[in-house]
Amino acid sequence: MTHSLATGRLAVAAAHTEAALAVHAPDLVDGFTAALPVAADTVGRRLRGALVREDIGDARARHAGRGRRHAFDRVEFATAAADDPVDLLGSLDAPGFAAELRNAVVNLAVALARGTGAARPPDDPDAAAVAAERLAPAGHNLHPCGRTRLGWDTVDVLAHDLEAGHTRIGLIAVRDDGHLGDDVGAALAAAWPGLPDAPPGYRLQPVHAWQRDVVLPARYGGLLRDGALRILDDEIDAAPTAALRTLLLPPGPDGRRRYLKLSLDIQVTSTRRSISVASTRNGPALSALLHRMAGADPDGHRLVLLAETAGAAVPAGSGRDMSAIVRDGLAGHLAGAERAVPGGALPAVDPATGRTVLAGLVAGYAAARGRRDDAGTARAWLDDYSRLLLPPLLRLATRGMALEAHLQNCLPTFLAGTPHRLVVRDFAGLRLHPGRLAADGHTIALWPGSVVGTGDERVLRAKIGYTALQAHLGELVIRLGESHGLDEDAAWRTVRAVVDETYAALPGPAARADHAAFTAPRVPHKALVRMRLGGAGDAYLPVRNPLHAPA
Numbered sequence: 001m002t003h004s005l006a007t008g009r010l011a012v013a014a015a016h017t018e019a020a021l022a023v024h025a026p027d028l029v030d031g032f033t034a035a036l037p038v039a040a041d042t043v044g045r046r047l048r049g050a051l052v053r054e055d056i057g058d059a060r061a062r063h064a065g066r067g068r069r070h071a072f073d074r075v076e077f078a079t080a081a082a083d084d085p086v087d088l089l090g091s092l093d094a095p096g097f098a099a100e101l102r103n104a105v106v107n108l109a110v111a112l113a114r115g116t117g118a119a120r121p122p123d124d125p126d127a128a129a130v131a132a133e134r135l136a137p138a139g140h141n142l143h144p145c146g147r148t149r150l151g152w153d154t155v156d157v158l159a160h161d162l163e164a165g166h167t168r169i170g171l172i173a174v175r176d177d178g179h180l181g182d183d184v185g186a187a188l189a190a191a192w193p194g195l196p197d198a199p200p201g202y203r204l205q206p207v208h209a210w211q212r213d214v215v216l217p218a219r220y221g222g223l224l225r226d227g228a229l230r231i232l233d234d235e236i237d238a239a240p241t242a243a244l245r246t247l248l249l250p251p252g253p254d255g256r257r258r259y260l261k262l263s264l265d266i267q268v269t270s271t272r273r274s275i276s277v278a279s280t281r282n283g284p285a286l287s288a289l290l291h292r293m294a295g296a297d298p299d300g301h302r303l304v305l306l307a308e309t310a311g312a313a314v315p316a317g318s319g320r321d322m323s324a325i326v327r328d329g330l331a332g333h334l335a336g337a338e339r340a341v342p343g344g345a346l347p348a349v350d351p352a353t354g355r356t357v358l359a360g361l362v363a364g365y366a367a368a369r370g371r372r373d374d375a376g377t378a379r380a381w382l383d384d385y386s387r388l389l390l391p392p393l394l395r396l397a398t399r400g401m402a403l404e405a406h407l408q409n410c411l412p413t414f415l416a417g418t419p420h421r422l423v424v425r426d427f428a429g430l431r432l433h434p435g436r437l438a439a440d441g442h443t444i445a446l447w448p449g450s451v452v453g454t455g456d457e458r459v460l461r462a463k464i465g466y467t468a469l470q471a472h473l474g475e476l477v478i479r480l481g482e483s484h485g486l487d488e489d490a491a492w493r494t495v496r497a498v499v500d501e502t503y504a505a506l507p508g509p510a511a512r513a514d515h516a517a518f519t520a521p522r523v524p525h526k527a528l529v530r531m532r533l534g535g536a537g538d539a540y541l542p543v544r545n546p547l548h549a550p551a
Helices: 009-024 026-053 085-089 095-114 125-133 154-160 184-191 209-219 221-225 277-295 357-369 375-398 434-439 457-484 488-504 509-518 528-534
Strands: 167-175 202-208 229-240 246-248 258-262 264-268 271-273 303-305 308-313 324-328 410-415 418-424 522-526 540-544
Touching: 009 026, 009 095, 009 154, 026 085, 026 095, 026 528, 085 095, 095 154, 095 528, 125 229, 125 246, 154 209, 167 209, 184 202, 184 308, 184 324, 202 209, 202 229, 202 258, 202 324, 209 221, 209 229, 209 264, 221 229, 277 303, 277 308, 277 324, 277 375, 357 375, 357 418, 357 457, 375 410, 375 418, 375 457, 375 488, 375 509, 457 488, 457 509, 457 522, 457 540, 488 509
Parallel strands: 303 418
Antiparallel strands: 167 202, 167 229, 229 246, 246 258, 258 324, 264 271, 308 324, 410 418, 522 540
């Protein structure tokens, strides 16, 4: 271990992880200790930027003039300026958040020691997407706790985290009177005929292997003893995605791959990753509504929605611990040379080229057009990408549906580097405005207490503004500046032109209100660290908007 991390609480956490690695993965020990300073710096830089951006404590005064300012008041720092990210909190009393930060450091160091896997991605588009996600081990591009895994020890991380490459899905039998929703087990058995039949009077329900082994015995011993739940011996092999609770299943006899989103009661970033009953019941209905609305959109053919086809829960205890949602994969959606790239991988370095995945796409775009791989081409690529991303999202929001289009939920597709289509997955975080939906001729019966419905247009717009503009395009603009020298003001003028053109073609007061809000001097930013420190729900604060200046 380096001298700078040799003392203090971070060193204690690191030593605990190192001792576990020495027993269970001794080949990773040297890589882990070498990666610790890098991991601490990565977490620290993201925390430092968030503290300044969100004006927490005296951070702005302490770090004034030391970082590089970007759009939406984002500040990037070259270093963390602290060996332990927790030291950046200063006098703030936040022991819980401090533990999350240190947990993120040690788990990021483990991920860095494990590496990115195979250099050549597999031909299967879903497996290739998961392999690409491994290029971005730090996780969420803005949250300092992208690698927090509170609830897992090092052995669990080795067995189930993204870099493991594989994990297991357990199966339980749930008595009919304790099961709520679709027969997910039957849906899986139809695709994988080798699965066991549920006993008479029971439904087959998949659960994450860790959840089966740790959470169910601890919380549901009574149900297990009286037979309301039965743990079966059978398992399904699967591959963890960056979302951890979403697992890629092996191909079925029909050649298609599907995903299972399963309750996983550990904390990643700000949230424990169990799944509400509402999410299991709303997913298929939201998928159907989205497909109807996208079908009527002028760019609907460029929007690919990975449908959630079935969902079920066991409404015992919290009702969140044994939930499952089946999601379609990419198979059958892509054509020819079309390549889907997870949005989170775009800013990551491609080990084959030493450049970011994003820079490689722009280079391919330039070569296909006989252009120079320079700032002008990067701006043209950004224009094409913005025209892929924004018009359908903005139009859907005007009609009452705001998709959560951050990098982690999007898989844009490309042909020779050219933005071609937008694949969107995971609908649990979207927002619906019933009034706007009704005006567009749509209704949907949401599960009681669902958080996705809102009568506040500001909440609807904040979902789009934060995810698609700030977290998604904001990241790409910064990285194109680094790789191609693209001027940020010029980049945002390009984006503003797309916004203006989209709303110019939309009639009605909703479109005018949205356009005014998205081009206002200040817009709401989701304050991720304030949310952790406050312990409440979503929190937003105003930041300066680069789209305010006219194109």
